[in-house]
Amino acid sequence: MAVPELSAEAVAAGREYYEALRTLGMHPEGVFWAYDEAADEQALILLTSLYDMVGPYEVSKLLIKAYNLSATPQDVSPFIVQVHGPTQDVAIAAADFCRNLKGLTLQTRIEGEAGWAEIKLGEPVKPWVDGERYLRPDPHFHIEGTALTLYVEGFIHIADKPLRVDQRKREWARFSSRVNALAA
């Protein structure tokens, strides 16, 4: 199945969403765009330890409430935000990939020529000119065993390590009180 292009608007909206969550007191361990082949849609993946601590329903209630109070971007429907805990398989695979992203060397084809060039992921993803050659890194990465294909250009944030238990508790208290204060 062909992976649809991720628009610049979606990348910008994802960044805005991440910033909005931080303003509300949530510090996600990961935020990035992926194509969910099973659902045939682009999804904004949100990794947070709060998912494991309080469960998906409590997190969902606050995300929906924040959206309805316009505290998160209206371009990002809560229904396209897939929340995962750091212990879920998808999250582990994605996080491993993300953590290795900057150091990973990718072989990529040079357009118009037979042959491959090595570039570092984490370099600018958009085509760049080297003499007269254009290098195009593969913009997608499929996570084996899942329906998710990650957009390299859609990475917004990945934390180095999961939150400690005391940090999670403080984060939940902060996030829930700020969202509920908006609703009051």
Added chain:
Amino acid sequence: MIGGTIASQFASPDSVAEWIALARMLERRARLLADDRALASGAWNDAGFAVECAIKAVIMYRERLNRWPEKAEHPEYYDHNLKRLAALAGIAITPSHPIAAAFKVVFDWNRSQTYSYKAMPRAVARGMVEAAFGEEGVVPWLCLNCLPKP
């Protein structure tokens, strides 16, 4: 049975009542498993599957089907993606809908998790069970709003 498929050896639901009966059975199992540290992921799987059954009951009722169609007749019904099945059932939930938070949780359900051998935090399983069967959960809401009264 010679030449038959495994699937054909089991009676699958063929009416609204049978889909709901299966959903109720899965609910009971999910509630039992949700508190078990080692088996909590089973609760998550069963809760999502129960929602699938309830949505398929709604499809049968709304489409006035007197039996569950064969795959060749309606391949789109043979789907485990709850968001797509809900759309087929004519269930449209916006973020401002009172049931939106519960639907958001069940829409994130993914059958491939069934293959995971790792333990799941009980809070995750309990959250899914609550979103599926709680007072403001998806299955009770579907039964109340989209299906005939028993």
